[in-house]
Amino acid sequence: xxxxxxxxxxxxxxxxxxxxxxxxxxxxxxxxxxxxxxxxxxxxxxxxxxxxxxxxxxxxxxxxxxxxxxxxxxxxxxxxxxxxxxxxxxxxxxxxxxxxxxxxxxxxxxxxxxx
Numbered sequence: 001x002x003x004x005x006x007x008x009x010x011x012x013x014x015x016x017x018x019x020x021x022x023x024x025x026x027x028x029x030x031x032x033x034x035x036x037x038x039x040x041x042x043x044x045x046x047x048x049x050x051x052x053x054x055x056x057x058x059x060x061x062x063x064x065x066x067x068x069x070x071x072x073x074x075x076x077x078x079x080x081x082x083x084x085x086x087x088x089x090x091x092x093x094x095x096x097x098x099x100x101x102x103x104x105x106x107x108x109x110x111x112x113x114x115x
Contacts, residue, residue, distance in 0.1 A: 001028070004038040012056060019061045020054055022096035027052055030105040047112040052105055055087065062087035063101060067111045071104060078104070 001024075009020050020043070027034065027045050034045035034052070045052040055062035065071060068078055068086020077100060080086040088104065090096045 002036040002038065002043075005036055005043045008038060008041075008043065013058070016056060016058070016061060018093050019090055019096050020056060022093045023054055023061060023063055023090060023101070026096060026102055027105055030102040031109045034109065047109060048114075049112055051108050051112045060089050060091045061096075063090055063096075063104075065104065065108045067108060070111050071107050075100065075104060077101075 005024070009017055009024070012020060024036075024043065028036075031045065031047075031051070034047050037044050037046060039050070039053075042056060043054045044050055050066040053064040053066070055064050064085060064087040065078070067084055068080060069082070069084050071078060071086065077088045078086045079089065088101060090101070
């Protein structure tokens with residue numbers, strides 16, 4: 001775990017910090033091969049390229065997927081209209097524990113690896 005991410009999360013309001021910490025654990029469990037860092041002021045997990053990030057807002061955390069447009073269209077949770085980046089809004093710790101999020105992280109890693 002990256003100490004810069006520790007510091008970034010430590011300074012968040014408690015409710016958002018708890019969601020972000022749960023998502024951080026989820027990413028580490030689902031994709032331990034990714035390297036954690038801070039880019040653009042947010043936590044980012046990197047494989048061959050940027051794979052996943054947390055976008056921190058006052059009332060929720062977006063779990064972002066840099067190549068989200070290539071993830072399965074059947075995932076109704078995915079939002080966004082950018083060229084590649086997509087996200088899932090996470091509004092609670094319980095929401096962060098949904099199994100579909102780990103599945104999406106694993107799919108994002110497969111896309112990153114070219115598999």
